Amino acid sequence: MKWIKHSETDVYGNKWFTIRLADVELPDGRHLDHYLIRQRPVALATIVDDQDRVLLLWRHRFITDTWGWELAAGVVEEQAGETVEDAAAREMLEETGWRPGPLRHLLSVEPSNGLSDAVHHVYWSDSGEHVGEPEDAFESSRVEWVPLKEVPDLVARGEVRSANAVAALLMLHRLRGL
Secondary structure, eight states: OOOEEEEEEEEEEOSSEEEEEEEEEOTTSOEEEEEEEEEOOEEEEEEBOTTSEEEEEEEEETTTTEEEEEOEEEEOOGGGTOOHHHHHHHHHHHHHSEEESSOEEEEEEOTTTTTBOOOEEEEEESOEEEOSSOTTGGGOSEEEEEEGGGHHHHHHTTSOOSHHHHHHHHHHHHHTTO
């Protein structure tokens, strides 16, 4: 039941993403045009402290006009030689004012693999150092330590909306045995 891509052409592009049109052959031999979005990798990070609290950002997303808890996140600057792990640490510092300790890879997810090739790589640390106010304070309304034990209820109430944050926080909840 594999779909076969015969060609792919640019429709639009900028430094953030490229929209492409692919000629795809279905298993029954029919062809269809399928739009897809090519995107740079995204790195996310958080800290879980010794009280089993996780450092999160409370932010508004104008596209969906919703509020929710998220992890610090941003694109990997590959052209500058940045690694995914370095990007996760950079975003954590810029968006929260916290420099994470040694980062561990938690998971990688493809949030919309029927439309995009985006891969979100999530890292976490069990230590960090507060070095000041967030450089990118415009990213969120507040930065808070949230008890991991509350994560399932936050997700159920729709207070964690982004798929990468839901996956990461539920995984951390499970790993910490809560």
